[in-house]
Amino acid sequence: MQNQGTTLTIDADFGRRIQQLRKSRGWSREELAQRLKRIDPKGVGVSSRSVARIELAQKNAFKYRSLDLLAQAFELELEDLLTPPSISVVSDPLFELFQLQFRSIETSYANPLDYYQRLIDDLQHLSNHSGTDLISRYYQGILTHHRQDQASALEMLAKLHRSLQDQSTPVSQTDHSRLKILQQVNFQLGHFLEQDGNYIQAARYYRQAQAVSQSLNDAEGVANGHLLRGILAYHQQDWSRSLEVWQQGLQLPDCPLFFQARLHNMIGQAHKRLANLSVAEQAFRDSIILYQGLLKSTDSSKLPLRLAEKVPYRLAEAQTNLSGLYLETGQLEAAETINQQVLTDLTCYLKREPNHRQIASFLDLAYFQQAQLQIAHGQNDAGRRLLRRVVESPKPPLDEHYWIYPQAQSLLQQL
Structure with a gap:
């Protein structure tokens, strides 16, 4: 060394x-x-x-x-x-392009349109390469989706999906490149369809993404497929099915720690829906312990940077879920202790990365929960102030916590 x-x-x-x-x-x-x-x-x-x-x-x-x-x-x-690289950039420019991590909707960019447009622009100098064109089409689909044209985005990625499934489509000198794009297109199509409420089709693409992930020996992709398929069942209020899929994910022999933490958190939510509150509490605690361990880890082999960036707000998610469980069961002091810690941590993170949309969203969730705690204590004025803060905050489109904004508005009107 x-x-x-x-x-x-x-x-x-x-x-x-x-x-x-x-x-x-x-x-x-x-x-x-x-x-x-x-x-x-x-x-x-x-x-x-x-x-x-x-x-x-x-x-x-x-x-x-x-x-x-x-x-x-x-x-x-x-x-x-x-x-x-053993393959020169001139003969196969995708060699290095495939080192990039395909960003999801969770990008921390203040303006995702700028992010994806910049990627597309940077690919132009390689426009003579057929594989590069496929990558550009992938990002064009995501860019179109961010422009709120969901139908066109879905059509663009569906066409790209068909091209990638055609084995004769030239992509690069290795099949890995084609499979890597196909994996991400499957995940993204599933994501788009899930947002449209087409859960059956979304599940089909998530399963395809898992199959491709297995071909790539990508443990993250396989675990992510279990996570997302369980979320689909959860959306359909099939708590038992979601629990089954998530537990299968935990049993994967090489399930990455980050996904173990996420799966424990989701298992907690399913058990909460099934009124197994003590089991839900333990699942949330298991998730928190795993996230806290990852937060302290300096071993990049256990936690790639793209996942390390998500740990702070995913930890906050598990903590907020545990706090919410305590709130619902009348354990107000325990709930407030956890929620105050979440507010402190996320505020600190947001100061370092003020444009991080996901952290801002989780902070809104924590403020919403803190407002509920204040109201439960009979402090309605303090609760109103926090609810107004949530209602008046910028609302990122297609956010997983978008539901809190109308709920905060409704609760504010009731006070």
């Missing part, structure tokens, strides 16, 4: 690779620098100025530690980052 103080020599090709990887994720240099600081145990990271010097080859020697942090940010081994 290299000493952290060792100096390594880099070249212009390395700088171009860093720039391409950064742009493929839609990050500015400042955003990359912020991420590097967050993942650095010392909290130092690599400055945006140093990132620029690396990309522009203005300096050809950097410390091992700095380059290792870059590798972690891109979820690559340092050796892979330093070694040029």
Whole structure:
């Protein structure tokens, strides 16, 4: 293992690779620098100025530690980052493009339209490659969906799905690229159909995504399929079926810890619906323990960066569910203790990432629950203030907590 103080020599090709990887994720240099600081145990990271010097080859020697942090940010081994790909970018530009993580609707960008448009624009210089066109079509579908044209987005991705299923469609020199896009298209089609209430078709695409994930040996994809299929059953108020699917997910031999935490949380919600309150409480607690462990973990093999970014608000989700359980069972002091911690933590996270839509949404949920606690204590004025805060906050479209806004408005009118 290299000493952290060792100096390594880099070249212009390395700088171009860093720039391409950064742009493929839609990050500015400042955003990359912020991420590097967050993942650095010392909290130092690599400055945006140093990132620029690396990309522009203005300096050809950097410390091992700095380059290792870059590798972690891109979820690559340092050796892979330093070694040029065996397939050249000219002959197969998808080699590096497929290192990017396909972002979901949960992107933390203040304006997702900008994010996806930037990705599409960055792909234009590779427009002569058929596989790149398929990736562009994928992002165009998501961009169209964000523009509130759900029907067109669904049609675009359905056509892309048919192209990818056609084995004769040229994608890249390896089948992995085609399968990776197909996996994400299946998940995204399932997501779109789920939002439209077409649960049967959504389940079909989620199952297809799982099958492709198995072909890719992608444990995350398989576990995510169980999670999403269980959520479909939950939407249909089939609590027993959702519980069965989520428990099957937990029994997967290589279920990643992040998905174990999410599955425990969802199992808690199903048990709560089935009035198994003590079992629900334990499931929420199990979820919280797993998330807290992940929050402290520095092992990127256990928690890739794209999932690490979700842990704070998913932890808050499990804590809020436990707090809500206590609220419903009259354990107001326990509920308030947990909810106050959630409010403190999420407010802190939102100060660091003010444009993070998901954290803002979970914070609204915590404020809504705090308002209910205030009202339960007979403090109606304080409850009204919190409800107004929720009602007047920006409401992200297609958000999983969108239901709290009309409920907050209704409760406010009742007071």
